[in-house]
Amino acid sequence: MRNFAFRMSLAVLAAASLSACGKKEAAPAAPTAAPAPEAAAPAPSFSAADWTDASGDFVSPTGDAIGKIEFKDGLGGVLMRINVSGLTPGWHGIHLHMVADCSDGAEGFKASGGHLNPDNVEHGLLNPNGAHRADIPNIFAGADGNAEAEIFRAGVNLKPSEEGAAINGPYPLMDDDGFAVIIHESPDDHLTQPIGGAGARVACAAIKG
Template sequence: MLDRLAIGLFALSLTACSQEAAQPQEMQHDPLPAAEDLPGPADGVYPSMMRSTASIVGMDGTEIGTANLLGGPNGLLIRIEIAPGGLVPGWHGLHLHAVGDCSDVGTFKASGGHVGMVAGGHGLLNPKGPEGGDIPNIWAGADGAAGYEAYTTLAEMAELVDEDGSAILIHESEDDHMTQPIGGAGARVACGVIK
């Protein structure tokens, strides 16, 4: 009887030890460096920035402007210049589309849907979004010219210059950043293949 009691106590102590060893241990993590501690341009360190361009054509297929895109370490800088007479004065929706094809002049449907399309997720103000192709509206002045610069963290240059490319589209009306599927922006009036 004493042998069984000793064996039982021994087994109980082993079980207690194994349970103690199985307890989760707090992992030691090195803190992330602060932004000011990272090397930057002052230290001779520059990100590998990808550049792309697009010739923007209007409803009749003639060039009305250009887009220049610069990929940085944390997002994408987009600069657009539209010549006088290029657009109807006022606000216009502006989106990045998933296919680099503007060959169907006048409709520009060959450019497909938005980059990073999410069902029900269009719009910069949408709690279910935004999509990768959502960017702020562009304003055309009284002469139809526009100058525009925007920055987005929703898309990366690498996905824009993938196998099927991408396009930048201008719509006839402004994007309200909520209504599905394109913010009520209306027809596509200008298109540029991102190269």
């Protein structure tokens, strides 16, 4: 009986061995391809053609073209980009004037009129009784006489709109005769009346609708 059981065990082991040999090993699964990376979004464009609502060319007292200013209107104010050459090195006052007329450079650009001030308040960004709508920060010209600046002037609008008037009052910069941007020979101290001691007008840009 013992011999029979032993022979049966050998037979079972042999059958199991043959069965295992008859099976093929499963092929390894193919690796999953990694997802392709998403294409990077194009960089936002910030060219003048996309965002400029108004612009003008600076001229010198002799009538030479010396630069450009561009404006973008927003509900809370106006963004300005300035690029001008031919200035004396240092700080220069820059203001918004009443009329888009730079035709009399030899006479000091007087045709551009006085400061835009429909609210009839005093001059000066640092003046507790100001500022009026013409007032913006000084710009700085390097040793080569070139100045580049981007300035946001809060509290004004370029063109009329109900939304802008509700925030900034009923006096947009642009009207029937436009306005001018004047650069002065000296910096504005933002306090002294009527123009902060900024001196003579040395460049003018006419801004028309």
